[in-house]
Amino acid sequence: MNIDEFIKHIEDEFDDLKPGVLKPDSHFREAFEWNSINALIMIAMVKTEYDVTMTAEDLIKSKTVQDIYNIVESRVK
Amino acid sequence: MALLTLPDIRIAGLSAAVPRQREHNADYAWISKKERESLIKVIGVEERRVAPKGVTTADLCVPAAEQLLADLGWDKNEVGLLVFVSQSRDYLVPTTACILQNRLGLSHECAAFDIGLGCSGYVYGLSVVASMMQSGSIRKALLLVGDISTITAAYRDKSTHPLFGDVGTVTALEYKPGAAPMEFNLQTDGAGYKALMIQDGGARNIFSQKSLEVKKISQGIYRSRLNLELDGIEVFNFSLREVVPNINTLLKHTGKTLSDVDYVIFHQANRLINETLRKMLRLEKEKVPYSIREFGNTSGASVPLTMITQLAEPMKNGHLRFLLTAFGVGLSWGSVLVDTDHLVCPDLIEY
Numbered sequence: 001m002n003i004d005e006f007i008k009h010i011e012d013e014f015d016d017l018k019p020g021v022l023k024p025d026s027h028f029r030e031a032f033e034w035n036s037i038n039a040l041i042m043i044a045m046v047k048t049e050y051d052v053t054m055t056a057e058d059l060i061k062s063k064t065v066q067d068i069y070n071i072v073e074s075r076v077k
Numbered sequence: 078m079a080l081l082t083l084p085d086i087r088i089a090g091l092s093a094a095v096p097r098q099r100e101h102n103a104d105y106a107w108i109s110k111k112e113r114e115s116l117i118k119v120i121g122v123e124e125r126r127v128a129p130k131g132v133t134t135a136d137l138c139v140p141a142a143e144q145l146l147a148d149l150g151w152d153k154n155e156v157g158l159l160v161f162v163s164q165s166r167d168y169l170v171p172t173t174a175c176i177l178q179n180r181l182g183l184s185h186e187c188a189a190f191d192i193g194l195g196c197s198g199y200v201y202g203l204s205v206v207a208s209m210m211q212s213g214s215i216r217k218a219l220l221l222v223g224d225i226s227t228i229t230a231a232y233r234d235k236s237t238h239p240l241f242g243d244v245g246t247v248t249a250l251e252y253k254p255g256a257a258p259m260e261f262n263l264q265t266d267g268a269g270y271k272a273l274m275i276q277d278g279g280a281r282n283i284f285s286q287k288s289l290e291v292k293k294i295s296q297g298i299y300r301s302r303l304n305l306e307l308d309g310i311e312v313f314n315f316s317l318r319e320v321v322p323n324i325n326t327l328l329k330h331t332g333k334t335l336s337d338v339d340y341v342i343f344h345q346a347n348r349l350i351n352e353t354l355r356k357m358l359r360l361e362k363e364k365v366p367y368s369i370r371e372f373g374n375t376s377g378a379s380v381p382l383t384m385i386t387q388l389a390e391p392m393k394n395g396h397l398r399f400l401l402t403a404f405g406v407g408l409s410w411g412s413v414l415v416d417t418d419h420l421v422c423p424d425l426i427e428y
Contacts, residue, residue, distance in 0.1 A: 036235075053314050054314075
């Protein structure tokens with residue numbers, strides 16, 4: 001996996017997100033309207049694409065797209 | 078392992094009653110328009126049926142049972158078992174099933190009791206009824222499954238209020254030697270009991286003045302200790318972790334594959350969970366019907382409600398093989414492989 005592909009998967013899930021806007025150092029809570037439903041969409045995408053489980057704590061700890069990516073990458077089998 | 082094979086029992090009919098009153102999530106003014114749109118799209122609930130004050134699950138189950146018994150032409154004296162599966166029982170004491178035995182005019186020779194399960198309740202209820210009928214002395218039974226979840230989901234809790242709808246369902250079962258076996262895989266993980274819970278009002282935390290205090294939990298979530306609380310991410314991760322292995326174990330145990338079944342009916346948890354499960358199992362859309370758009374998450378009754386509202390015609394007119402999978406509060410989950418053949422299936426009742 002790589003971060004560009006990861007960002008592409010996020011862009012595919014969120015209609016409001018214009019392609020190319022989200023960068024590894026983007027703060028995802030500011031990049032688009034972050035709420036509990038969007039958190040579920042992110043967790044579902046990570047589970048479907050990478051078979052990795054993310055928790056609420058993982059998201060609370062994360063600020064940037066890179067932070068989430070690092071968690072996922074560390075758990076990919 | 079709770080892998081059960083229960084032969085000689087057939088489902089004879091299915092019915093359901095919903096409250097007439099509808100609530101549309103597009104009108105849910107507690108959250109922003111954008112949040113409402115995202116809720117409807119992602120969680121999948123457009124409208125829900127809401128019981129008027131004072132109407133209980135039992136009140137919905139009674140007309141559904143009366144209609145089904147009439148359409149089946151069953152003699153009420155033949156019904157030897159009534160099981161009521163609900164988390165919204167009429168009273169803390171006594172058991173609602175006893176009251177229902179009397180309201181339905183069933184005989185004193187009828188065993189009756191409640192099971193206090195939610196989301197997983199239909200699969201568990203079928204397993205209990207089919208097990209009790211194994212000896213052949215109970216020839217006919219009624220399984221009543223439903224919930225009035227809207228009374229405990231606080232209006233100012235965006236994580237529960239727009240999700241749940243009310244319904245009562247009835248499944249009629251009969252002893253029929255030679256009927257294809259129902260095959261079950263039932264599981265539990267009580268470590269997750271806090272993921273869906275009502276804190277107060279039971280014996281652990283007896284009702285007190287404190288139970289009524291409404292507190293802010295987080296943005297958009299205010300509730301008291303008498304309201305249902307739901308940890309969405311916990312439930313989501315539990316469902317994605319446990320449901321597919323449960324199904325695969327059952328299929329392996331029975332030597333069947335998903336291509337042997339006509340329809341897979343999931344508990345209507347939310348659209349995102351169910352669609353993720355559907356993709357994980359590589360099931361085509363046509364094989365996985367939904368009722369969540371029109372009725373919301375209807376707790377333990379969501380499986381039979383989906384069958385009745387989406388598949389009444391094929392169930393009435395022929396033979397079908399189902400995989401029913403239900404999962405949630407407890408945490409409790411299970412699957413059953415079950416056949417239906419020319420079911421009696423009255424139209425959905427509006428109460």
